[in-house]
Amino acid sequence: MAAPETTVLVVEDEESFVEALIVGLKREGFRVKAARDGEEALALFDSVQPDLVLLDIMLPRMSGLDVCREIRTRSRVPIIIVSAKTAEIDTVVGLEVGADDYVTKPYRLRELVARMRAALRRVPPSLDEDDGGVDAIEVGDVRLDAGKHEVHVRGRRVDLPLKEFDVLEVLLVNAGRVVTRDMLIDRVWGANYVGDTKTLDVHIKRLRAKVEDDPSIPQRIVTIRGLGYKFESS
Ligand code: CA
Numbered sequence: 001m002a003a004p005e006t007t008v009l010v011v012e013d014e015e016s017f018v019e020a021l022i023v024g025l026k027r028e029g030f031r032v033k034a035a036r037d038g039e040e041a042l043a044l045f046d047s048v049q050p051d052l053v054l055l056d057i058m059l060p061r062m063s064g065l066d067v068c069r070e071i072r073t074r075s076r077v078p079i080i081i082v083s084a085k086t087a088e089i090d091t092v093v094g095l096e097v098g099a100d101d102y103v104t105k106p107y108r109l110r111e112l113v114a115r116m117r118a119a120l121r122r123v124p125p126s127l128d129e130d131d132g133g134v135d136a137i138e139v140g141d142v143r144l145d146a147g148k149h150e151v152h153v154r155g156r157r158v159d160l161p162l163k164e165f166d167v168l169e170v171l172l173v174n175a176g177r178v179v180t181r182d183m184l185i186d187r188v189w190g191a192n193y194v195g196d197t198k199t200l201d202v203h204i205k206r207l208r209a210k211v212e213d214d215p216s217i218p219q220r221i222v223t224i225r226g227l228g229y230k231f232e233s234s
Contacts, residue, residue: 009050038062072098078119176233
């Protein structure tokens with residue numbers, strides 16, 4: 001059996017595969033969450049924080065390779081790429097975008113589970129996913145380097161307290177997309193956060209004072225009424 005609470009995010013658009021994987025993996029003791037396309041996968045990834053991702057390459061709208069790259073900007077979680085035929089993916093490409101392993105369809109569940117367990121064993125315990133991406137993120141004239149814990153706006157260093165830094169990181173990783181208030185709170189304060197949600201408003205206000213030209217007319221961190229915030233990518 002898998003270790004308790006080992007959660008797998010299955011990203012797959014073919015319903016027959018999804019059903020078979022859910023049944024098979026649950027029988028092996030995994031918790032299973034499934035996404036049918038790349039965007040759903042990224043949203044679920046943030047809310048579920050899985051221990052491993054099984055990622056189909058051919059997905060509607062957003063390719064599995066792009067999903068893989070995107071996940072790698074925020075986490076070192078083991079990713080196993082699943083492709084329908086060998087021709088769909090060059091192994092090297094798969095590994096270049098940060099995947100840990102790949103499996104070709106049709107595969108046997110037993111083989112897949114063996115590879116999943118191997119990938120899970122390879123995760124160094126010190127590298128937990130909260131230490132952010134390994135590379136700097138740059139959106140427009142805002143640059144965030146998680147490794148050095150530095151932020152530059154228009155080339156000028158800006159000092160940010162830890163939580164403001166974390167909020168900015170989540171927004172930048174998702175630049176151009178709406179980040180819901182719940183997702184921001186989950187990612188920065190943890191899923192069990194019970195404090196006042198005004199805390200987030202305060203952090204956004206302070207961030208704007210540091211990254212906006214005119215904080216009263218935000219051009220970078222914009223409010224999406226009723227949903228959350230978006231970091232403008234253009
Ligand atoms: Ca597919």
